[in-house]
Amino acid sequence: MINDISKVVTNLRKNVPLVQSITNHVTINDCANILLAFGGSPAMCEAYDESFDFVKIVNALYLNLGTLTKEQEASTIMAAISAKIHNIPVVLDPVACPVIKRKVDVINKIFQLGRVDVIKGNSGEIKFLAGLQAEVRGVDSVGGQDGIIEACITLAKKYKCVVAATGEKDVVSDGTRTAVIDNGVEMLTKVTGAGCMLGALCGGTLGVEKDKFIATCAAVISMGIAGEKAYEDAKLPGSFRVKLMDSIYEVNEEEIRKLAKITFLED
Template sequence: MTFLQKLRNKNPLVHNITNTVVTNFTANGLLALGASPFMTDGIEEVADVASIADAVLFNMGTLNESIVNSILIAGKSSNERNLPIVFDPVGAGATSYRTVIAQLITQEIKLTVLRGNVAEVAHVIGESWSIKGVDAGTGEGNVIQLAQKAAQMLDCIVVITGADDVITDGQTTYIVSNGHPIMTKVTGCGCLLGSVIAAFLSVSEQQIIESVTEAVAFYSIAAEIAAEKTVAQGPGSFQIEFLNQLALVTPDVVQQRSNIQKIH
């Protein structure tokens, strides 16, 4: 049974502390996938949510002191319960505050997965890479080596998304070459991926890197199909069809269309 099948059978509860730009899209994406979203950043309850959640997503897209405190409290509570945690360090490197907070979160919380673009991941581990707002700019360096270094430093899976997506635990590395450029025209595609990865982790059964790789491939294939179906219609139609495909893509379709390369 694939992780996608297990996920849809389980209907895992994913706790999201995410940014205000993407809350609705993230919740709808998780529902389409077959998971249950729990969207709260209330400092009064985030520790308790860990007692009922199956996985956790932290996204620092809209950052303030209250969000930081909620992430730290929820993260420590989730660590105590051994819940899988995905962290998206949105905009790390864009401002010194974001960089400091991203590094603080990685120091205070044991992550399962760090997911970001190459510039964000670079700045989390103190490397330099240009960034424009929350988007990766141009940079010189080997993305695979950077991902592997980050995974080794942080002792977690690192996912760097781009034209090709890199997934690594520092030793084993997968490259997923699915997806479509129109994903960069819809706010929240990267953010939702973090939550989808969290949902897949809830059924990983210790096959962590394999479940993350399947999550990335599934997500990118849903985007490919949505782009094909809305090729002449633009990003608005793509976004709606993407949600449709998150519900409609089957394990057989994932197997048929996956473009995954394993690097030792």
């Protein structure tokens, strides 16, 4: 399976998927740049008057609820509806959903009216959506990862989608296949929006790979490897952030096969 995962990156750079992102205003520039460095084509189209129609021409849609203004809320729901109508895959990042009820309401509307193919969140967000107790502080997960595998599987089966939970170890599941990924470094937690950037990368891989589990694993592994390589040369947050962009640009099929730390679990 690792060969299939590694080929996604080559395919992405060959096809340059267009990814519409309605995302966190704090990290919109980082999301655009890391997706561009990865080989995709970012379009940060969030205007209410444009979001529905723009979805028609993209390869994937990334929805991040981090700084959810009223216009973003309307744009997000309209884009999700358009994605359902036009069969465009969607990545949802449910930022801070355990602490802000309004975001749960928006998530419910997205599922009712639109579509979601991948839910990517931190451990606290995924546990919360799966109906488990979650410890969070603002947008960050502060609890442990106990039960996170079960939470991913439960949530994936509930919504019939792929679920990716980030943390000390990352977990990806489609309800049947589950992978634990151990790439990455702690310095990723010292850079604002590393999770948002991963969501953008998931949009890129989803835009070229029909197997959503394979696509999500490819994005998570690529981000983890890029973090590891960046930390080899940059030990402080500012320089690490710059080096992370360089490193994602350099991640390739051969590196993924060689450096991926992934364990597949039996159902």
